[in-house]
Amino acid sequence: MQLKMKHDPITQKILRALTDNGRISNLELADRVGLSPSACLRRVVALEKAGVIRGYRAVLDPAQMGVGFLAYITVGLSQHTKAAQEAFEHAMARAPEVRECHNVTGAVEYLLRVEAADLAAYKAFHTEVLGTLPQVQSLTTYVVIGSPKDERA
Amino acid sequence: MQLKMKHDPITQKILRALTDNGRISNLELADRVGLSPSACLRRVVALEKAGVIRGYRAVLDPAQMGVGFLAYITVGLSQHTKAAQEAFEHAMARAPEVRECHNVTGAVEYLLRVEAADLAAYKAFHTEVLGTLPQVQSLTTYVVIGSPKDERA
DNA sequence: TGCAAATTGCAGAAATTTTGCGGATTAAAT
DNA sequence: ATTTAATCCGCAAAATTTCTGCAATTTGCA
Missing domain, CATH: 1.10.10.10 (Winged helix-like DNA-binding domain superfamily/Winged helix DNA-binding domain)
Known part of the structure; x- marks a missing residue:
């Protein structure tokens, strides 16, 4: 920071x-x-x-917590309406695999950080959750194979 | 998690x-x-x-820490050699603006989370740091305009 | 069923957090 | 320039919390 x-x-x-x-x-x-x-x-x-320090938290080891798969996903929406965005964001808020959901500018609308137990669990999330949302037009997955730096871990 | x-x-x-x-x-x-x-x-x-709990950390308020600009950047390297990767990762390790650096699969090699004071500071980082690294071939910036969900904050 | 290892609760000891208070430094106002 | 007010500091005591033996209980396994 x-x-x-x-x-x-x-x-x-x-x-x-x-x-x-x-x-x-x-x-x-x-x-x-x-x-x-x-x-x-x-x-x-x-x-x-003063809120400068928002709080404190323990940092856990993902592997020992059963998280063996990590990916970032860019999401493009088919509509840019407020309703579509809210629907998508609510879906993300409900999905436990989604640890972060950022609204971004550029070729896509959202960037997600998704944590899953393994590839199978990720695939299930990808197809059964993201794949069934009507607002979603495009999905691009970036599988994380290492994090040389992660100060927010 | x-x-x-x-x-x-x-x-x-x-x-x-x-x-x-x-x-x-x-x-x-x-x-x-x-x-x-x-x-x-x-x-x-x-x-x-046992390492299940890796440590503890205070969570600070970005705004009060002078962070008014947040972006994710995908980085493509011109070479895929180990040396090039290490050189790039070392540069990222040294850059305070870079809070996360993930090695990913896909069309690009890295995904960065960059925090800066403002757009000007970001631009400076983009051109003076990323722009001068010989290993860097492509850069795509996704400016974060909101984070509906961020459990790692 | 019975033994061994692991885990628990208790209680005291050690250490830390928390608060009151007087004094010093700084800033603002006269 | 002097006074006033507001901070902020360190000291020391009080209140809590952390930490450590130890005996008892529970759990796992042969």
Whole structure:
């Protein structure tokens, strides 16, 4: 994430540290950013209240969670009406395999990130879910064979 | 993430809770999953050691971090040699704007997620970084104008 | 059925988080 | 230039939480 000079140096250090390890103890965090624990905690709480820190989450290992297949899919719609978009987005919201659904500009309307147990599970999703949506005109799958960088994992 | 029945029900609850809130206290977590604090903590530690839980991270608000522009980019390489791939991946690893770099199958080799302060910053990255890499043959930008679903945010 | 390993709950010890308070620094206003 | 107000800091005590033995219970398997 871009640390643009919008926050002071200590805040930047705090955010960087918590992005790297969201469960670092306040004691160590304070030590690392050069602040007393109390002052450090107050800043963290303020950042949370201000919404700069939206929350914390555990990062799980996909393989051990039964996710053995990952793909990105571009989706072109047959109609560009608001109704068609909403229908498609609702379908995506309901599909557990879809972890991300982005509305994009360009030759296609949507970009999806899809996680499935394996190829068979993906195929089922592709044909039974995406293939049955009337709004969908084109589908292009990009199977992920590796992620050299994934800071959002 | 798909909670396939690979773990017992309590483990599933633990993982779900920590995915939702990675900083929940062990006391509350234990209470929520119906276990004593000590037993619960031991499970969490075991999950961490087993690598099921890879870590924890704070989720920040992009807008407040100065990220006002988001795009996905497909990248085609001119050569498919290992050297070319490594060179490209190293360049991506160094670029702070690149939050994700996926190696994919299909008409292109890579899919990037790029975050920038604004269009100008993106343009600078596009031309000065991507445009100067000798391995890069084709670039297609998909500007994100909305994310109806983003469970990895 | 019986043994061995794994898991649990309890309770205390150790460590961390959280809060009150006085003082210092900074900014704004007079 | 001086005063006032607003922050922000560090210290220290209080409140919670995490962490660790240990005995008891449960689970898995021969």
